[in-house]
Amino acid sequence: MENLEDLKILAEQWSHQGIEYLQKIPPSQLYAAIGVLLFTTILLFLSIRLVTRTKSNTVLLSGLTGSGKTVLFYQLRDGSSHQGTVTSMEPNEGTFVLHSENTKKGKIKPVHLVDVPGHSRLRPKLEEFLPQAAAIVFVVDALEFLPNCRAASEYLYDILTNANVVKNKIPVLLCCNKTDKLTAHTKEFIRKQMEKEIEKLRASRSAVSTADIANDFTIGIEGQVFSFSHCCNKVTVAESSGLTGETAEIQDFIREYIKP
Ligand SMILES: Nc1nc2c(ncn2[C@@H]2O[C@H](COP(=O)(O)OP(=O)(O)O)[C@@H](O)[C@H]2O)c(=O)[nH]1
Ligand SMILES: [Mg+2]
Known part of the structure; x- marks a missing residue:
């Protein structure tokens, strides 16, 4: 004691x-x-x-419902289109070595691919994933392009003006899908139409008082007609067909930003 x-x-x-x-x-x-x-x-x-940011291997597949994201997701993962799958409401997600790289498995860095549902009610899902994204593949239906042009452009505009995308300069691939059909529009046509549509959005949105705007940043160069080349992040166009497995340009894009 x-x-x-x-x-x-x-x-x-x-x-x-x-x-x-x-x-x-x-x-x-x-x-x-x-x-x-x-x-x-x-x-x-x-x-x-x-360090954690520069090591991100996340690629987002975004775009309107029906553009072919889910088919592309399976094509990149398994090399087949898994036809008959229902429209997904939850994001399809997976970390894997791209199917075409399977022979070199083990030495290659896997990609974290997220198929984000395009339904407008689910858009907040995209914002959840943007902070960790290393690259974005924006899928457009090249077949049914004209009726969807405005909606697709609005979606892309929201992405291009998002704070994460602007600050981290996240590269975007404008992927014109379903080019297996002869009537599909070309990527040059789609790029021009979407630039025109975004130009309209830009003009109408900057006319409204800034307080009403949900977009974080403005894009383009003042006094000039909008072009994707004006974006501070890199925006490139490509063609693909998830159905027939033509995904080479998407794979090249992914591997440009997620080194194997
Ligand atoms: N012709 C053609 N149809 C496709 C292609 N990719 C998807 N589709 C069709 O487009 C529809 C929507 O595809 P899906 O992957 O579910 O689109 P998501 O809503 O963006 O995930 C389905 O009926 C597919 O069969 C393609 O490359 N070519
Ligand atoms: Mg889907």
């Missing part, structure tokens, strides 16, 4: 000495020490974030 009492007294003495010691330190030095400590922790957190 006596030992315990001794210990108590000793502990009290120590804590007193500790406080006295702290009190003896000039406040300026104390603040400096705290400052240095805070600074290093913040620096540590920032560098961890930077």
